[in-house]
Amino acid sequence: MKGVWKAAVLFALPTLMAASSAWAQPPRPRLVVAIVVDQLSADLFEQYRDSFSAGLKRLSSQGVVFASGYQAHAATETCPGASTILTGMHPAHNGIIANSWIDDHARRADKMVYCAEDPDAPVAGDRGYRVSARNLLAKTLGDRLKAVDPASRVVAVAGKDRLAVLLGGQATDQLWFWSGTRFRTAADDGDPPSAVARANARARAAIAAPAPRTIPDSCRDHVDPQPLFPDAAMASSTPRPGDVRGFRASGMLDELTAGLAIDLAQEMKLGRGAATDILAIGLAATDYIGHATGAGSADMCVQMATLDRVIGELTDRLERMGTPFVLMLTADHGAPDAPERSRSHGNMAARRIGMQRVTRAINETIRAKLGVEAGARFISTDNASDIYLDPSATASRPVVAKIAKDALLALPEVEAVLTRDELVRAPKPTLPASQWSIADRAWASFYPTRSGDLVVLFKPYVTPMESPLPGSVAMHGSPWDYDRRIPILFWWPGAAPANPATEIQAVDIMPTLAAMVGLPLPAGATDGTCVALAQSGTWPCDPAR
Incomplete structure (x- = not known):
């Protein structure tokens, strides 16, 4: 009998050890890896989650998964979204x-x-x-680490300059981004590191002689029965030699971006010094593909498989570096599908509206009501939400604002119009982001010296674009959950799989990472709070740990 018990214990020992190690608190990370996938909505993540077989499968099955986190604000674009992740501040406080x-x-x-x-x-x-990062008015995690210990190093690599800048912050040691033809840095002088030279050589070769593209059988169901956008780059077509736009709307951009980031990490020996280092990576191809062909396209299906592979290669190389690290993956925003495809699938709310036409018509309405000469401009806009009153207009600003607001609210596509005064007086929301009103969402995006005099919020599935264009058939930027909801994943070697029910926002990421690396934050330093990652208990948020 003793032999039977001994055999049973020995048989169960690997399982008991795995369970014990899974619940053990991990060593303090020497390297924080923050990955932002541009336009990876919670809907997209959930749609393809079961098909992942590489890196995203590892993160989603072995890590801590918040499948439906929130970019809480209304202006769901790349800059505002990226600005929240490593500052822990809403755009209302970081200025983006x-x-x-x-x-x-x-x-x-x-x-x-x-x-x-x-x-x-x-x-x-x-x-x-x-x-430059001058427009960012809040400190990133990297900025705060370097203020405590200048030996900390911050490296930011991205497929867009804005991703690299807003994730890295004011004090990056290396900042590299795809400029349209190559990876470059802000100053762009002197010889680049060897990792950058290799990445640019690979990019030149890929642009000059693009690899053939095919649609795998798993993505065939996503092929439109008839071409909705004949001018859009399709997954089944190989870009022409020299086609830089076709190159960026391919997984090759993400592959090179991630490869460059980990090459720099190895060359610089990130995570091997006494101080904590940051490696921020912005993967942009999902956004370029989403704009070019829509979230429901075959191209997006192919991209999800490519992204899964790229994350797998990156996590493998991180583990081989042999330093304690934590990896966080999230998104700057989500996106709906192109209106035409949405309508073909039965969503009759999906439609377009042209902002140039809107502003032109409202200026005409203001001129008519005030009885002024044709050609006078009273409002202008540089994005779909912010309407600015022209400072040179001689008419009373409150009168102009009232006429413009009434004209906007008369449009069937408009959900709400909020004035500067209303948003300045609005209190900070206290409910979870899932319960925020549309005014709360607009508050989180409003910064008085930069935002418009009027903030326009369109109804669900209204795309503020007159007609589809080559490379741009779909848009994001709304206050609705298909744009706000994002996945937020934390993973490290030996992490205990967990799917916490806790609601989390993008602004909670920075204070959570700060707690993991032992960085104390001053009171009021962030809009977010540390979120527990353990299946039970408060780790890493317990200050007494």
Whole structure:
């Protein structure tokens, strides 16, 4: 009998050890890896979750998964979304209210300000600008780590400059982004590191001689029965040699971005010093593909398989580095499908509206009501939500604002119009983000010196684009949950699989990571709070740990 018990214990020992290690608190990370997949909505993640077989399967089956987190704000674009993740601040407090905005007080003729530019630098032709984090008014996790210990290093690599800038912050040691033809940095002077030179050589080769594209059988059901967008790049077509737009709307961009990030991490020996290091990675191809062909396209199906593979290769290489790390993966925003495909599937609410036509018509309405000459401009906009009153208009601003608001509310596509005064007076929401009113969502995106005089919120599935264009058939940016809901995943070697019921926001990510690496945050430093990642208990949020 003793031999039987001994055999039973030995047989069960691996399972008992695995369970014990799964519940053990992991070592303090020396490296934080933050991955942001541009336009990876919670809907998209859930739709393809069962088909993942590589990296995303590992993260979603072995990590801590919040399948439906929130970018709580209304302006669900890349800049606002990216700005929340490693600052822990809503756009209302970090200043990044949109991808771009109008600043009539800018000290230059061009009053449009891009989120990732130096607003004081002169703008060159064709919107040439100086890449900078100056518009970000909050500190990132990397900024805070370096303030405590300058030995901490921050590396940000992304398929868009705005992703790299807003994840890295003010004090990046290495900042690299895809510029349209190559990976470059903000200053772009001197010889790049060898990892960048290799990535650019691979990019040049891929653009000059694109690899053939095919649609696997698993994605055949996503092929439109008839072409909805004949001019859009399709997964079944191989980009022409030299087609940089076709290259960026392919998984190859993500592959090179992730490869460059981990190459730099290895060359710089991130995570092997005494201080905690940050590696921020922005994967942009999902967004380029979503805009080009829509979330329901065969291209997106192919991209989800590619993304899964890219994350798998990245996690494998991270483990081989042999340093304690934590990986967080999330998104800057979601997106609906193209209106035409949505309608073909029965969503009759899906439709388009052209913002240029809207602003033109409202200016005409204001002129008619005020009895002023044709050609006078009273309102303008640089994005779908923010309406700015022209400072040169001689009419009373409250009168103009009232006429414009009434005209906007008369449009059947408009859900709500909020004035600057209403948003300035609005209190900070206290409910979970899933219960926020539409005004709460607009509050989280509103920064008084940058936002519009009026904030327009369209009804669900209204796309503020007159007609589909080559490379742009679908859009995001609404206050609705298909744009707000995002996956948020935490993973490290030996993590205990968990799917907590806790509601989480993007602003909760930074304080959670800060707790994991032992970085104390001052009171009021973030809009978010640390979220427990253990199946039970408060780890890593217990300050007495």
